[in-house]
Amino acid sequence: MKKLLAILLPCLVICTVAPAALAQALADRIPGDAEIYIGWRGSDDLGPGYDSSHLKAVIDASKFSQL
Numbered sequence: 001m002k003k004l005l006a007i008l009l010p011c012l013v014i015c016t017v018a019p020a021a022l023a024q025a026l027a028d029r030i031p032g033d034a035e036i037y038i039g040w041r042g043s044d045d046l047g048p049g050y051d052s053s054h055l056k057a058v059i060d061a062s063k064f065s066q067l
Contacts, residue, residue, distance in 0.1 A: 030037045
């Protein structure tokens, strides 16, 4: 019983605390009554890391812009 409790207690704490901690980064930008929030940064300024990202390499290799 003690082994089971020793395994389940950390799992319970991680599963309940971790999602709440991760969600707090955007809490000041999302309306309080929102059920779903989808953010869009736009396509003009994709940020400094985009030029060296894997996503940019895949998009460039797919030649999607020629469509």
